[in-house]
């Protein structure tokens with residue numbers, strides 16, 4: 717990767733997909749009672765045996781596709797608590813930015829556990845993220861969680877038919893859902909179970925809002 721490409725890569729969010737990172741055509745089969753790639757290798761499944769969508773890895777090559785998330789970098793960011801913007805490990809400083817829509821859909825009295833598909837951001841990327849991310853422009857809150865738990869996986873559910881294996885619906889299911897053997901996974905979701913609101917981002921997050 718050339719210096720020019722590295723500079724370009726660093727100018728866009730870590731989890732953004734690039735035009736060169738294509739989803740290759742795959743041949744799906746049923747093996748041991750679950751969907752599999754005909755030419756599967758050890759990197760196609762995670763430690764829990766979930767099959768993941770294949771995607772090319774060439775950040776910085778082509779043009780950034782800001783509306784597309786790169787499955788693998790997204791998963792790494794979730795698992796290793798990497799900042800979704802700059803890609804550095806956040807450790808205990810991991811923050812989550814919640815859009816107005818996510819905040820308003822949280823169940824129960826605030827602060828309620830919140831499920832999100834967004835990876836964390838580091839403290840240094842909060843301001844930039846709030847300015848640049850379209851889904852945060854209507855307002856957001858910044859949360860510092862004390863407990864983050866794996867919640868669900870979204871992806872494409874395959875259906876065995878007399879004519880072979882057919883792609884079905886896009887679903888989000890929990891890890892112990894038996895349908896996970898028919899899922900080609902794309903995104904992890906986590907639940908922020910216990911957290912502090914460290915920056916209301918211009919939104920009122922406590923008190924009654926009966927409007």
Ligand SMILES: [Zn+2]
Pocket residue numbers: 799800801802803804837838839840841
């Ligand atoms: Zn960052």
